[in-house]
Amino acid sequence: CLPANQERFADGRLATVQFHPSAQVVMTAGHDRSLSLFQVKNFNLFYVDGIRNPRIQSIYLESFPIYKACFSVDGEQVIATGTHHKMFYVYNMMNGSIIPIQKVRGVEERFLRSFEISPDGSFMLLTGTSGYLHLLSMKTKELVSTMKVNGRCTACAFTPDSSKIYSYSKEGEVFIWDVRSRKCLHKFEDEGSLEGKCIAVSKNNQYVACGSASGVVNLYTTDVCLKENHPKPVKAIMNLVTSATCVTFNPTTEILAVASRETDEAVKLV
Numbered sequence: 408c409l410p411a412n413q414e415r416f417a418d419g420r421l422a423t424v425q426f427h428p429s430a431q432v433v434m435t436a437g438h439d440r441s442l443s444l445f446q447v448k449n450f451n452l453f454y455v456d457g458i459r460n461p462r463i464q465s466i467y468l469e470s471f472p473i474y475k476a477c478f479s480v481d482g483e484q485v486i487a488t489g490t491h492h493k494m495f496y497v498y499n500m501m502n503g504s505i506i507p508i509q510k511v512r513g514v515e516e517r518f519l520r521s522f523e524i525s526p527d528g529s530f531m532l533l534t535g536t537s538g539y540l541h542l543l544s545m546k547t548k549e550l551v552s553t554m555k556v557n558g559r560c561t562a563c564a565f566t567p568d569s570s571k572i573y574s575y576s577k578e579g580e581v582f583i584w585d586v587r588s589r590k591c592l593h594k595f596e597d598e599g600s601l602e603g604k605c606i607a608v609s610k611n612n613q614y615v616a617c618g619s620a621s622g623v624v625n626l627y628t629t630d631v632c633l634k635e636n637h638p639k640p641v642k643a644i645m646n647l648v649t650s651a652t653c654v655t656f657n658p659t660t661e662i663l664a665v666a667s668r669e670t671d672e673a674v675k676l677v
Contacts, residue, residue, distance in 0.1 A: 411435070414462040415443050423476040432463065434485065436476035442466050442487060442498065466505060468496055474520045479545065480528030488520050495519055497548065513550040514541050521562070527569040530586065534560050540574055542589065552589045556582045562606045564615075566629075573632075575603040575617060583633065595636050597625055598643075604651050609660040614641075616663055618651025624665045646675045 410416070411424070411433045419438030426433050426447075436442040444463040468487065476487040485498040493516060497506040514533065521534040524545065531548070533541040538556040540563065543549065558578040565572055571592070572584040579600030583593045597603060602620035608629070609615075615632050618624045624647070625640035632638055649669040656663055667673040 409460060411445055411447055411460050412443060412462075413460055414445065415441075415465055417441065417443075419472070422473050425476070425478060428478055428480060428482045430482060433460075434476065434478065436473040436487060438472040438490070440468050440471050440473065442468070442473065442476055442485065444500075466498060468505070471496070475522065477522070477524055480524060480526065486522065486524070486531065488522060489518075490520070491518055493517065493519060495522075508548050511541070511543065511548065511550055513553070516541075523563050523565060525565045525569040525586070526567055529569060530565075532563055532565070532572060534563055534574075538576070540572070540584075542586070554584055554589055554591070556580070561603050564606045564608045566608050567610050567612050573606055573608060573615060575606040577602055579603050579619065581606070581615075581617065581632070593633050595632055595638055598637070598640055599623060600625070605654050607654045607656055607663075609656040610658050611660045613660060614656070614663075616654040616656070616665075618647075618654045618665060620650045622647035622649055622651050622667065624651050624654055624663075626663065642677075644675070644677055646677075647673055649673060 412435045417437045417439045421437040423436040431447050433445050433447050443465040445460050472490045474488045474490045483501050488495045494509045516535045523532045531543040531545050538560050540554040542551045544551055556574050556576050558576045560574050561577050562575040574582045579597045581595050582591055585592050597617040600619040605618040607616045615627045624644040626642040627638050627640050647667050649667040652668045653666040663677045665675050
């Protein structure tokens with residue numbers, strides 16, 4: 408296969424590559440302040456039309472190196488945060504408008520970078536500094552509630568039914584929140600973690616994976632995480648030798664991808 412973005416390579420590092428939730432489209436976004444959409448036709452096991460991968464559109468956000476971009480669940484919007492900005496952008500794919508969200512009332516942060524969108528499409532969770540988590544309505548982009556963990560939060564993940572949030576702290580603690588009441592249901596320590604980096608919940612809600620700065624990824628069952636303060640992982644994955652910066656499950660929960668951006672080709676499928 409030819410590169411998905413061969414019709415427009417980025418000038419800087421790519422921060423995001425994501426498939427559209429329903430269309431045969433892939434998005435790239437990165438530090439060159441641009442966001443591009445490409446058509447990827449007929450990708451299946453038997454035939455890949457990788458002859459062109461035509462570019463559909465590129466948008467340029469002036470003075471805004473992109474830290475993260477993500478499709479909304481319905482695929483009609485793209486949310487983009489910057490590397491050193493309080494604001495974020497909403498790109499409406501239906502009418503082509505680019506809407507700057509200059510200020511979210513009630514959110515006092517120097518930078519807005521990391522965020523997650525709930526699987527049901529209702530909420531956007533912004534990871535703030537000093538342990539603050541800001542829950543926004545996806546519809547209005549207004550603040551619904553703010554939660555706080557001990558220490559600094561480094562990663563968050565919604566459960567597949569969007570009812571709970573797992574937030575992973577730099578100190579290696581995982582806080583489990585109820586989305587409806589915004590109360591902390593439970594807290595547990597990730598075994599052996601000196602610094603939490605990334606977290607993922609499987610699509611069938613059976614497993615939680617926690618990746619740390621040491622490169623170790625611990626795999627837990629969710630029922631144990633909700634009960635015990637010091638749960639034992641069912642598996643400790645030691646294949647990465649640099650900091651684990653990404654963990655994600657495939658849709659059928661048969662494969663876990665673990666990766667580190669700190670060295671080339673540090674991607675392992677478990």
